[in-house]
Amino acid sequence: MRVLLVDDEQELVATLAExxxxxxxxxxxxxxxxxxxxxxxxxxxxxxxxxxxxxxxxGLELKxxxxxxxxxxxxIFVTGHGSExxxxxxxxxxxxxxxxxxxxxxxxxxxxxxxxxxxTGEQP
Amino acid sequence: MAQLFKPRFLDQQDQGSGMYKPxxxxxxxxxxxxxxMLAVALLPLLALAVVDYxxxxxxxxxxxxxxxxxxxxNARRTLxxxxxxxxxxxxxxxxxxxxxQLFEPRRLQVLLDHLxxxxxxxxxxxxxxxxxxxxxxxxxxxxxxxxxxQQEWYxxxxxxxxxxxxxxxxxRSNISDVFLGFxxxxxxxxxxxxxNDRGEHYxxxxxxxxxxxxxxxxxxxxxxxxxxxxxxxKGVIQxxxxxxxxxxxxxxxxxxxxxxxxxxxxxxxxxxxxxxxGYAYITGSPFILMVVKQKSEMMAAWSAGSxxxxxxLVGSILAICAVVFGICTSLVNSIYQADxxxxxxxxxxxxxxxxxxxGRLSAGVAHEINNPLAIINEKAGLIxxxxxxxxxxxxxxxxxxxxxxxxxxxxRCATITRQLLNFARNIQVSLQKVSLRQIVADVLExxxxxxxxxxxxxxxxxxxxxxxxxxxxGKLQQVFINLVNNAFAAMKDGGRLEIRSRLGRDGxxxxxxxxxxxxxxxxxxxxxxxxxxxxxxxxxGGTGLGLSITYGLxxxxxxxxxxxxxxxxxxxFIITLPLDAQAKEGETDAGPTG
Numbered sequence: 007m008r009v010l011l012v013d014d015e016q017e018l019v020a021t022l023a024e025x026x027x028x029x030x031x032x033x034x035x036x037x038x039x040x041x042x043x044x045x046x047x048x049x050x051x052x053x054x055x056x057x058x059x060x061x062x063x064x065g066l067e068l069k070x071x072x073x074x075x076x077x078x079x080x081x082i083f084v085t086g087h088g089s090e091x092x093x094x095x096x097x098x099x100x101x102x103x104x105x106x107x108x109x110x111x112x113x114x115x116x117x118x119x120x121x122x123x124x125x126t127g128e129q130p
Numbered sequence: 131m132a133q134l135f136k137p138r139f140l141d142q143q144d145q146g147s148g149m150y151k152p153x154x155x156x157x158x159x160x161x162x163x164x165x166x167m168l169a170v171a172l173l174p175l176l177a178l179a180v181v182d183y184x185x186x187x188x189x190x191x192x193x194x195x196x197x198x199x200x201x202x203x204n205a206r207r208t209l210x211x212x213x214x215x216x217x218x219x220x221x222x223x224x225x226x227x228x229x230x231q232l233f234e235p236r237r238l239q240v241l242l243d244h245l246x247x248x249x250x251x252x253x254x255x256x257x258x259x260x261x262x263x264x265x266x267x268x269x270x271x272x273x274x275x276x277x278x279x280q281q282e283w284y285x286x287x288x289x290x291x292x293x294x295x296x297x298x299x300x301x302r303s304n305i306s307d308v309f310l311g312f313x314x315x316x317x318x319x320x321x322x323x324x325x326n327d328r329g330e331h332y333x334x335x336x337x338x339x340x341x342x343x344x345x346x347x348x349x350x351x352x353x354x355x356x357x358x359x360x361x362x363x364k365g366v367i368q369x370x371x372x373x374x375x376x377x378x379x380x381x382x383x384x385x386x387x388x389x390x391x392x393x394x395x396x397x398x399x400x401x402x403x404x405x406x407x408g409y410a411y412i413t414g415s416p417f418i419l420m421v422v423k424q425k426s427e428m429m430a431a432w433s434a435g436s437x438x439x440x441x442x443l444v445g446s447i448l449a450i451c452a453v454v455f456g457i458c459t460s461l462v463n464s465i466y467q468a469d470x471x472x473x474x475x476x477x478x479x480x481x482x483x484x485x486x487x488x489g490r491l492s493a494g495v496a497h498e499i500n501n502p503l504a505i506i507n508e509k510a511g512l513i514x515x516x517x518x519x520x521x522x523x524x525x526x527x528x529x530x531x532x533x534x535x536x537x538x539x540x541x542r543c544a545t546i547t548r549q550l551l552n553f554a555r556n557i558q559v560s561l562q563k564v565s566l567r568q569i570v571a572d573v574l575e576x577x578x579x580x581x582x583x584x585x586x587x588x589x590x591x592x593x594x595x596x597x598x599x600x601x602x603x604g605k606l607q608q609v610f611i612n613l614v615n616n617a618f619a620a621m622k623d624g625g626r627l628e629i630r631s632r633l634g635r636d637g638x639x640x641x642x643x644x645x646x647x648x649x650x651x652x653x654x655x656x657x658x659x660x661x662x663x664x665x666x667x668x669x670x671g672g673t674g675l676g677l678s679i680t681y682g683l684x685x686x687x688x689x690x691x692x693x694x695x696x697x698x699x700x701x702x703f704i705i706t707l708p709l710d711a712q713a714k715e716g717e718t719d720a721g722p723t724g
Contacts, residue, residue: 015505017505018501018504018505018508021512024512025508025511028515028519108500108501108503108507108544109508109540109544112515
């Protein structure tokens with residue numbers, strides 16, 4: 007399982023990637039959309055963990071761009087903002103189930119990643 | 131009872147300000163509209179009634195005057211001609227008989243008999259010479275030789291010794307007042323004065339009964355309990371009067387002013403009753419014809435009619451008053467209620483806006499805090515991971531403990547931000563599947579601190595049988611926040627708050643009681659407790675809006691709110707919410723996970 011982490015908080019994604027590595031999950035990270043798209047083109051990822059709010063575009067738009075290239079990929083959204091608009095939009099876009107609020111407990115994240123990877127999420 | 135019908139706006143007080151100020155002073159509006167409508171409706175009616183009354187009365191009075199005047203003038207003509215005829219008869223006798231014949235007793239008796247055969251009223255005939263001595267007499271009394279020279283009527287004929295009747299045949303006549311005389315029955319006397327060839331005057335004198343005169347007067351058809359009679363110039367009644375006494379008694383009212391014509395005056399009689407008096411001086415006699423009518427009798431028929439009209443008028447006025455009062459009250463009440471609704475809506479809008487602002491603010495704060503918090507979380511996590519996974523760092527349990535405490539603190543902060551976000555999101559959410567237990571727990575979470583400080587016991591009993599149901603989570607939350615705040619305000623330190631839910635009897639509702647053991651609400655306030663601006667927390671910052679907003683919110687989500695309260699024992703709010711709109715399983719997922 008390869009995971010791509012995208013968040014404008016470089017400190018956060020870098021640390022998170024390191025912690026996931028320690029738990030045996032292969033993680034790469036990007037702190038802006040351009041880097042993220044580059045990475046997606048170069049390497050194969052199974053799951054992308056996207057911040058809803060990114061500098062140049064929002065997570066949903068990024069998701070669509072990535073999805074166009076890599077239709078197999080699954081997405082989990084993370085946000086520090088629990089607004090209803092975000093929630094509604096992400097739910098509709100990602101099948102609603104893959105939506106986490108910061109700060110995320112590493113155990114919860116790992117569990118979620120496993121679920122999504124195994125395709126046993128609460129997807130309808 | 132009066133309270134029941136008393137319009138609510140009468141108790142209105144201008145509590146609001148700015149846009150919350152009532153649009154009108156409803157009490158004044160009410161009074162003004164009633165006054166204006168009454169004025170418009172009643173003034174013309176009253177004016178019409180008064181004018182009609184005055185015109186009718188006047189025309190009726192002038193009609194009565196005219197009637198009376200006609201009657202009097204006819205009667206006067208009849209009486210005058212009656213008296214004249216009698217005079218002419220005597221004159222005829224004088225012309226028809228020589229001076230000597232008149233002095234013959236037998237001849238005079240024949241003349242009297244002839245007169246009596248026609249009209250019985252003639253009582254006697256006498257002839258008096260120029261010295262006032264009765265020389266001849268035919269009649270029932272022994273008055274032959276009487277000296278009349280000193281009597282009033284004799285003097286009234288106008289004869290004096292100095293008068294010279296040589297050239298003309300004098301023809302003077304006199305009609306006496308009614309008097310009793312020797313016969314002791316009322317009668318009057320007609321005398322005519324003539325001259326003989328020698329220039330000596332003599333008088334033919336006849337006494338007449340009152341009968342004919344009475345019958346002429348009593349034959350008059352006098353309406354209005356009227357009375358027709360004669361008086362003389364001195365005010366002595368000459369023919370019997372029904373109301374003013376018998377013959378020769380004195381007339382109780384002043385003798386009317388002399389006049390050539392028939393006159394009608396209005397005055398009051400000796401008993402103070404208003405009367406219409408028609409009178410006429412009968413020329414050539416001492417008599418004044420009086421016709422006295424009772425004004426009240428004449429007006430009686432009209433008065434009865436106008437009494438009916440008056441009753442109708444009063445009835446109409448009462449009906450108009452009632453209708454005007456009813457219409458104005460209901461109109462002003464409608465405006466009042468609309469205004470109340472406007473104010474309440476404004477408050478709800480403002481409240482909703484305020485909550486939305488708070489929501490946005492807290493969401494923003496939570497978001498901003500969440501990012502650094504996430505970094506702290508990850509860094510601390512990484513350190514912990516290092517201690518867990520790398521052998522060279524392991525073994526320092528004190529450091530691991532410190533990191534655990536950092537992570538625990540981060541988790542605590544995360545809980546707070548999550549609550550804030552929850553709160554913010556729920557303000558905007560409409561219908562979703564809610565768990566009553568969760569909502570109550572969320573609400574109480576904000577209150578636990580205050581409850582702890584004030585040692586208030588909170589007991590929640592929401593059994594598992596209460597299913598999740600679809601409702602507006604934000605509104606429900608606000609309802610409970612308001613009720614719990616309310617209960618906290620009502621309780622002293624060490625109070626007890628109970629929140630209990632159960633299914634309604636029909637199983638389609640959930641009934642939740644929020645009970646405190648606070649100060650309670652007096653019965654007279656319970657009715658007003660859900661009205662905007664009603665507050666008992668005077669001076670302590672109560673806006674009086676909390677419960678009215680709560681009421682509005684419960685109504686909006688299709689529920690009912692009720693209140694039971696006993697002063698000194700506590701207050702229980704009972705909220706009944708419908709389960710009917712329950713969503714199908716899985717249709718809506720509850721909030722965030724993680």
